[in-house]
Amino acid sequence: MAFYNKIIKKSIWVFHVSASPCNNCDIEILDLITPGYDIERFGIKLVGSVRHADVLLVTGIVSHKIAPRIKQLYEQAPKPVFVVGIGTCTVGGATFKQSYNKAGASLDKIIPVNAFIPGCPPKPEAMIDGIVKLLGTLK
């Protein structure tokens, strides 16, 4: 398993899940894949299908409408899969903390989460740092 973990660190395909966000974090994620940051250097690639994903990047407060779909997406991903919550919304709700439509206090009440990257929105550098720290925990 140790050898496999060493390889999977170098080839991370991310899938972008927007769970009722305000679109700020999504724009920052799209910034990540522009030539300025070029995460393909680390083997990170944005994929369109959840069947190809290794990491789910979840943004936004999880509303009641989207919560069952998030669970379904997590179940559809092939299994060594990691979940990263992007933005303060996934941690505590930020501006929408007292919203009537919020399912659960944070994202990890709904699906297992491996790392949170707080910020409103987090900078692309912070996201790269967070993902690198998550991969550092793999032994």
Added chain:
Amino acid sequence: MFLKYLFYLLIFPGFLFASVFGMIVGWVDRKVSARVQFRVGPPFFQNFYDIFKLWGKEVILVKNSPYFIFLIAPIIAFASVLITSTLVGTAFFFNLSIGGDLIFIIYLMMIYSVALILGASSTGNIYSSIGAGREMKLLLSDELAFILVILVPIIQAGYKIDLTQILIYQQANGMIIGSASGIIAFIVGIICLQAKMAMQPFDIAHAETEIIDGVLIEYSGTLLAFWKLSHFIMYVFLPMLLVILFWGGISFASVGSIIAGVLKYLLIVVLMILIKNTNPRIRIDTAISFFWKYASPLALVAVILAIFGV
């Protein structure tokens, strides 16, 4: 004798060589694309990491679908691509061929597309079905032009359908690309290769930003690794086939001629990558009308010129 054929199929021009070299050429593709976009690009072993990682991931089957077809389609496609690469590779490196191998190659490359269509339509996913329909239309449009392109060297070599006979003809009478019909057929051939490889102007069936990798949307883990590996192997033998048909192959007489052969191959690959990076994806109806109205008549002109010996 049997061991020799097994060696051809599994080690040298076949499985091991074609996969390793294909992944390296796949890296060249990603690196050149990155340099065109002023990026750094992935490290050298990136495709090896990707394939190895996919081998270890979970394979998910779709509920209420015919999984036998879903499971067998990537293996059929991989096998057909592997045999094609062995056939082209033995002609390229050892000057060996079975009788009528060009017809066999045309059939095997069609089997790859048919397996892709079957695998994609077995899932029942709506994007997958759209992708399968597009792949079928693309196959119907590029196949005629591709067969006409292959006819040109066959006619010029005196109606011989062996790769080695075409090579012998070119050694005696100069390269086919030097003639008027040869250069027209070569240009149409590169466009057909672009469609066969599902590269940028013709990646209509995959269309990552539109129908989310279309035909491959439901594939995961090992099965996806088979599809990716088949695609990498196509990087190896399709440009090689063009080099054999039009550009006189490679000769191992001296160091200079080996370098010249490798450069011919690399030139076609880089040309295809540059076409990929400078053209946006076109719609499927535009692709059909392009192939049926412009590419196929142009290839037909080349065939007629070849019959008159120009």
